[in-house]
Amino acid sequence: MLARRWGRRFDALTSDDVPFTRLRKPLHACRIALITTGGVHLRTQQPFDMGDSRGDPSFRAIPADTPAEQLTITHDYYDHRDAERDLNILFPLALGRELVARGALGSLGTGYSFMGHIEPPHVETLLRRTAPEVARRLRQEQIDAVLLTPA
Amino acid sequence: MGLVARVIEAAGIATVCVVGLREIAEQVRPPRAVHLKWPFGHPLGEPGNRAQQLSVIHYALAALYTVEEPGTILDPDWRWRREAYAEPSSWVMP
Numbered sequence: 606m607l608a609r610r611w612g613r614r615f616d617a618l619t620s621d622d623v624p625f626t627r628l629r630k631p632l633h634a635c636r637i638a639l640i641t642t643g644g645v646h647l648r649t650q651q652p653f654d655m656g657d658s659r660g661d662p663s664f665r666a667i668p669a670d671t672p673a674e675q676l677t678i679t680h681d682y683y684d685h686r687d688a689e690r691d692l693n694i695l696f697p698l699a700l701g702r703e704l705v706a707r708g709a710l711g712s713l714g715t716g717y718s719f720m721g722h723i724e725p726p727h728v729e730t731l732l733r734r735t736a737p738e739v740a741r742r743l744r745q746e747q748i749d750a751v752l753l754t755p756a
Numbered sequence: 757m758g759l760v761a762r763v764i765e766a767a768g769i770a771t772v773c774v775v776g777l778r779e780i781a782e783q784v785r786p787p788r789a790v791h792l793k794w795p796f797g798h799p800l801g802e803p804g805n806r807a808q809q810l811s812v813i814h815y816a817l818a819a820l821y822t823v824e825e826p827g828t829i830l831d832p833d834w835r836w837r838r839e840a841y842a843e844p845s846s847w848v849m850p
Contacts, residue, residue: 623826632850637817640764691804694801736763739760739764749770750771752774
């Protein structure tokens, strides 16, 4: 049911063109960033706005060395109790750091968190403002590749 | 999430999305997607199941190198539970 409802909502966003960038570096030399749409944020950051049923198109930057205890999740539309117990199931910062430590990844850049299911008019803000701003920051930090996880 | 991935990819950075709803990925068309029909809030697996979480991360990162066709959605067909997950032995990619 959820898929059908979301599916309808996304009709207007159907696209034939898919942007594509090849990754040319070996993984052990890559600077990787994690992004989630699961509503994760630092306890000290402003929570996502759950009062607006059309969603909140803003993002939160999360430093790669943030301990899990300093993070929380604000999102009323899914059960995030398991993710709060073990954030690696949704936003695997700790596993990412471990992979860097053992030489599998080059390094881990600043992570970013959004809320999922953004509806008009906020989709426009996401597409024109907040997602491009994150892309700009990723480039500035010389990120090679991004792993994105949903709620 | 697919929309964010598309914006980042268009800026010249490779992306891979883990997705739970294939229908949405088919419409939004992120550059590369790994589809796992698992419960919401658990894109990389169960809490405490390190082998499962690392298996998904490994599979997704490998897709950064193996996917040739923009908009590809990969289906590992891994069950949520009762799948025997082992920690990936090598992270050398490509």
